Amino acid sequence: MIEQSPAFKQLLKNLHQVPYLASKNLYRVTAYFLSIDTEKAQQFCNAIMQAKNSITQCTICCTWKEKERPCFFCKAPKRNQHIICVVETWHEMMAIEKTGGYDGLYHVLGGAICPLDGIGPEDLTINQLINRIDENVQELILATNQTPEGEATAAFIAHHLKDKTVKISCLARGIPVGSSLEFMDRVTVYKALSERRPF
Ligand SMILES: [Zn+2]
Numbered sequence: 001m002i003e004q005s006p007a008f009k010q011l012l013k014n015l016h017q018v019p020y021l022a023s024k025n026l027y028r029v030t031a032y033f034l035s036i037d038t039e040k041a042q043q044f045c046n047a048i049m050q051a052k053n054s055i056t057q058c059t060i061c062c063t064w065k066e067k068e069r070p071c072f073f074c075k076a077p078k079r080n081q082h083i084i085c086v087v088e089t090w091h092e093m094m095a096i097e098k099t100g101g102y103d104g105l106y107h108v109l110g111g112a113i114c115p116l117d118g119i120g121p122e123d124l125t126i127n128q129l130i131n132r133i134d135e136n137v138q139e140l141i142l143a144t145n146q147t148p149e150g151e152a153t154a155a156f157i158a159h160h161l162k163d164k165t166v167k168i169s170c171l172a173r174g175i176p177v178g179s180s181l182e183f184m185d186r187v188t189v190y191k192a193l194s195e196r197r198p199f
Pocket residue numbers: 058059060061062063071072073074075
């Protein structure tokens with residue numbers, strides 16, 4: 001049985017570590033990699049290594065950026081530097097960006113506080129966010145997901161900024177409770193953002 005092969009086990013073990021790859025698809029994806037020719041497999045490995053070598057996280061907003069170039073958001077003169085939209089992940093940032101209706105800055109937290117999964121504030125980029133808030137920042141939009149974890153994270157951030165003068169807002173109701181911005185249509189995200197309310 002091929003399942004006993006050390007090489008097969010190693011491939012399966014590595015793929016198993018890929019988040020979002022449902023375990024029901026694990027064998028299908030493994031079979032795909034076994035079926036492609038060596039050149040294609042090499043291209044795949046090269047693409048991962050090239051991305052690893054040339055892409056990094058911006059030290060300010062914590063989104064992805066090319067190592068050799070300034071951050072597309074933080075260093076863009078045309079973007080409104082007085083407003084920061086706080087999201088859990090890069091996917092949600094992309095959902096907001098795709099609406100075309102937001103021209104401020106972002107801050108990617110890297111997830112949400114979730115004690116059950118052992119994720120505390122120190123595992124996220126909350127400290128970096130708090131350190132970013134100075135007199136230049138007029139508004140902070142807390143666009144964390146409307147899940148218990150997302151709401152708790154937003155409350156934690158707001159609590160730590162209560163002594164600052166920055167205006168804190170959150171998305172308008174309309175995003176279904178328990179869902180991520182990532183899966184919302186553009187119009188819904190745009191509406192939630194443009195009709196935002198005080199936190
Ligand atoms: Zn940045």
